[in-house]
Amino acid sequence: MASTMALGVRGLRLVARAPILGNPLNVVAIALIGAFALCALFAPVIAPYDPLLQELGSRLRPPSAEHWLGTDSLGRDIASRILYGARISLIIGVVVVASAGVFGTVVGLVAGYAGGLVDEALMRLTEVFLAFPALILAMAIAGALGPSLTNAIIAIAAVTWAVYARLTRGQILSLRRREFVEAARAIGASRIRILWQHLLPNVLAPLMIQASFDLGSAIIAAAGLSFIGFGAQPPTPEWGVMISEGRNYISTQPWLSLFPGLAILLAVGSFNLLGDGLRDAFDPRLSRAD
Amino acid sequence: MRFLGFLTRRIVGIAAVMVGVSIITFAISHVIPADPVAAALGDHATDQQIAVFRSEYHLDRPLPEQYLTYVVGLAHGDLGRSIRTRRPVSDDLFDSFPATIELSLAALIVAILVGIPAGVWSAISRGRLPDHIVRLVSLVGGSIPVFWLGLIVIGLFYYQLGWFPGGGRIDNFVAPPPSRTGLYVVDSILAGDLEALRSSVLHLVLPALTLGYFSTAVIARMTRSSMLEVLGQDYMRTARAKGLQERVIVLRHGLRNALIPTVTILGLTFGSLLSGAVLTETIFSWPGLGRYATAAAVALDFPAVLGVTLLAAIVYPIANLVVDVAYFWLDPRTQHG
Numbered sequence: 001m002a003s004t005m006a007l008g009v010r011g012l013r014l015v016a017r018a019p020i021l022g023n024p025l026n027v028v029a030i031a032l033i034g035a036f037a038l039c040a041l042f043a044p045v046i047a048p049y050d051p052l053l054q055e056l057g058s059r060l061r062p063p064s065a066e067h068w069l070g071t072d073s074l075g076r077d078i079a080s081r082i083l084y085g086a087r088i089s090l091i092i093g094v095v096v097v098a099s100a101g102v103f104g105t106v107v108g109l110v111a112g113y114a115g116g117l118v119d120e121a122l123m124r125l126t127e128v129f130l131a132f133p134a135l136i137l138a139m140a141i142a143g144a145l146g147p148s149l150t151n152a153i154i155a156i157a158a159v160t161w162a163v164y165a166r167l168t169r170g171q172i173l174s175l176r177r178r179e180f181v182e183a184a185r186a187i188g189a190s191r192i193r194i195l196w197q198h199l200l201p202n203v204l205a206p207l208m209i210q211a212s213f214d215l216g217s218a219i220i221a222a223a224g225l226s227f228i229g230f231g232a233q234p235p236t237p238e239w240g241v242m243i244s245e246g247r248n249y250i251s252t253q254p255w256l257s258l259f260p261g262l263a264i265l266l267a268v269g270s271f272n273l274l275g276d277g278l279r280d281a282f283d284p285r286l287s288r289a290d
Numbered sequence: 291m292r293f294l295g296f297l298t299r300r301i302v303g304i305a306a307v308m309v310g311v312s313i314i315t316f317a318i319s320h321v322i323p324a325d326p327v328a329a330a331l332g333d334h335a336t337d338q339q340i341a342v343f344r345s346e347y348h349l350d351r352p353l354p355e356q357y358l359t360y361v362v363g364l365a366h367g368d369l370g371r372s373i374r375t376r377r378p379v380s381d382d383l384f385d386s387f388p389a390t391i392e393l394s395l396a397a398l399i400v401a402i403l404v405g406i407p408a409g410v411w412s413a414i415s416r417g418r419l420p421d422h423i424v425r426l427v428s429l430v431g432g433s434i435p436v437f438w439l440g441l442i443v444i445g446l447f448y449y450q451l452g453w454f455p456g457g458g459r460i461d462n463f464v465a466p467p468p469s470r471t472g473l474y475v476v477d478s479i480l481a482g483d484l485e486a487l488r489s490s491v492l493h494l495v496l497p498a499l500t501l502g503y504f505s506t507a508v509i510a511r512m513t514r515s516s517m518l519e520v521l522g523q524d525y526m527r528t529a530r531a532k533g534l535q536e537r538v539i540v541l542r543h544g545l546r547n548a549l550i551p552t553v554t555i556l557g558l559t560f561g562s563l564l565s566g567a568v569l570t571e572t573i574f575s576w577p578g579l580g581r582y583a584t585a586a587a588v589a590l591d592f593p594a595v596l597g598v599t600l601l602a603a604i605v606y607p608i609a610n611l612v613v614d615v616a617y618f619w620l621d622p623r624t625q626h627g
Contacts, residue, residue: 127303128310131603135565136583137318140595143587144318220435224569227437228584243438250441251449261438269433276429 019281026277032270039083040090049077051084051237060253070255072245074235078255081237082263088238089219089267092153096218097211100157104164105207109195111165112172123169129162135224142230149222149238152231156221160214167210171203205282212275216268223264239264293618300614304607311603312364316357319592347373347593360596369600370593374586379597382582387601388472389459390578393501393570394563395473396494400502401509401559406545406552408506409513413521413548414540424510431507436566440500440573447496454496457575464489497574501566505559512555517548550617557613561606 020026039046048068055075063070069078111122129137134156141155175181176199184198223240225231232238234245239260246256327340327349335343344350347370348359363370369379412424448456459474460466467477467486474490520526521544529539568580575581579598586594 124306124310127307128314131307131311131606132314132599133561133565133568133602133606135568136599136602139568139583139587140315140318140599143590143595144592216433220433223435224437227435228569228572229588240435240437243435243441247441250445254442254445257438257441261435261442264435264438265430265433268435269429272429272433 020277023277023280025273026281029270029273029277032266033274036086036267036270037090040087043083043087047077047080047083049080051076051081052235053077060249060256062253063255069259070253072242072256073249076235078242078259081242082239082260084237085239085242085260085263086267088149088232088236089222089264092149092156092222093215093218093271095153096157096160096222097214100160100214101164101207101211103157104161105168105200105203107161107165108168108170109172109199109203112169113176113191113195113199119169122165126162126165129159130166132159134159135221138221138225139228139230142225147230147233149226149232149236152222152225155225155230156218160218163210163214164207167206168203171206172199175199175202205278209275209278209282212271212278216271216275219264219268219271296618297615300611304604304611307607308600308604311600312361313357315596315599315603316360319596320353320356347371364600369597372586372591372594372597374589374591374594379593382594383579383597383601386577386579386582388469389576390564390567390571390580392459392473392475392494393497393576393578394560394567396475396498397502397505397563397566398556398560400498401505402556404502405506405509406513406549408510409552410517410540410545410548412510412514413517416518424514428507428510431503432511434503436500436504437569437573439503440497440570443496443500444573455493456496457493457573459490459493459577460486461489461493497570497576500573501563501570504566505563508555508559508562509552512552513548516551517544520544520548523547554613554617557606557610560609564602564605 021030053076055071057075058067058071059073059075061067061071061075067077067079069082072078072081107122107126111119111126137159138152138155141158142151145151145154181194181198184194189197219239222231223238223243226233226238226240227244229244232241234241242260243257246253246258246260249256327335327343331339331343341350348356351359360370367380369383371377372379372382375382408424408427412421415421444456447454455461464486467474467481467483467490470477470480475487475494478484478487478490526539526543529543534543564579567576567578568583570576571578571580572584579601583595583598583602585591586598
């Protein structure tokens with residue numbers, strides 16, 4: 001527990017040293033993500049209607065004072081569904097990135113530090129997963145497990161971890177012969193301690209950049225899977241499901257699909273913007289070029 | 291000699307990855323809770339029908355034996371028989387693959403033709419309005435769900451404006467050109483069939499633009515940042531000091547060097563186009579691999595899913611190999627380093 005806290009403090013110190021808030025675009029990204037998180041947390045308080053409440057008398061209404069973003073084919077309030085959808089999308093992003101990130105990082109740490117046959121075997125496995133076009137593999141997994149939001153999350157995490165493994169291994173290879181690691185080894189630190197206390201904190205920055213981009217990618221992938229029927233199922237107020245439900249009304253009532261898509265664009269765009277900002281802040285070589 | 295050694299190592303590497311890919315796809319489709327027999331025959335199948343089905347698809351054999359049967363077949367180009375279409379999977383793939391290649395190539399051409407100039411323009415006007423516009427448009431391109439973009443594009447350009455067809459590869463009343471490459475645009479040019487050419491190009495525009503937007507954004511960003519790095523190099527200052535025209539400096543001295551990293555990501559881009567093609571094809575009723583894969587996965591048609599996944603997984607390393615070979619020839623340093 002103590003070492004977990006030490007790692008957290010060390011990582012945060014490294015992160016805090018980077019000039020993140022100096023860039024106005026980062027402030028915009030963090031504000032948008034904050035708003036997104038607030039919508040997700042307080043959806044029941046903010047949403048004007050129950051996201052599942054059907055009012056067949058007011059189907060397919062255009063945006064108005066009563067229904068800000070209109071209603072869908074079952075008379076459900078689109079704004080309320082989008083707010084609840086933020087909750088689902090945030091959970092998808094966090095669960096995918098946390099599970100794939102932790103698993104991939106552990107694989108990368110072990111491969112990079114152990115070297116030799118272990119490294120060779122783990123990296124071949126990583127390459128196999130990187131060779132699959134993500135959506136097709138996710139579709140096969142989600143299809144095999146049966147369509148549901150949980151299975152979509154498992155499928156997306158299964159195609160995401162390999163990037164973290166490769167990233168971490170690359171960093172470890174460049175770090176493990178550095179003096180501070182040799183010094184730790186010389187004073188008799190255990191392998192676990194070297195990995196956990198000395199190597200991992202130095203790998204955190206590129207992992208955080210990747211995580212920021214992957215939060216967005218996971219949200220898009222889950223929405224895509226739901227759109228073709230392999231993810232969340234109706235009547236769940238998930239953004240991909242909502243776009244799919246509005247598909248047949250695109251020529252007459254375009255708001256059914258328009259607004260959930262804009263919500264995805266805004267959420268994913270803010271994570272990508274933050275990822276760009278983090279990369280500029282952490283990597284002076286790239287920020288000079290930018 | 292160095293080149294041959296490099297090529298051999300890469301091909302052995304790809305073969306090793308393909309063995310891994312075949313094991314994983316096989317595991318996904320065979321170690322599954324969902325029941326392919328019920329999916330194919332429905333709930334009212336008799337025990338005898340089920341037994342015949344299980345024996346026809348070797349489902350009654352132990353898993354390792356099923357895998358061996360599969361791999362031996364694979365070595366003979368046999369991917370099994372699709373449960374849904376009842377045809378050999380290789381035939382199905384052979385029929386739908388050219389449509390996906392045509393769409394992906396068109397999208398890649400869009401991405402190169404738009405992305406590279408946009409990246410250069412953005413870099414040379416760094417910090418000014420054109421730069422901000424390109425960066426914003428790229429950010430949106432990297433964040434937009436392709437299936438939603440497709441829907442909006444159809445709503446606008448097909449339903450509202452009526453400028454382009456809303457789906458398919460060619461008009462129903464136009465006969466497809468005789469197949470030589472399987473790419474309708476190329477085949478209609480080869481056959482000199484202007485009607486088919488017009489129809490197939492019009493059908494290609496919206497899906498190619500939709501699919502290509504993401505890659506355009508990636509290429510524009512990559513070109514911009516490598517161009518900025520090159521613009522700060524000493525040899526650029528020298529070129530300026532020699533009094534060369536700005537256009538010559540940017541294009542001949544700058545872009546040539548800046549393009550090297552862009553070329554290396556083209557292979558990756560092609561891989562991501564395949565994933566994007568699944569959703570784009572679904573939206574535009576494009577009869578390619580993606581639509582075939584979706585239909586197969588819905589029907590729990592595991593030989594078909596396995597076939598598509600294998601094909602998709604082999605395209606990606608091969609695209610990367612082609613890029614690496616091109617790179618090997620383009621950048622003399624890799625031949626001596």
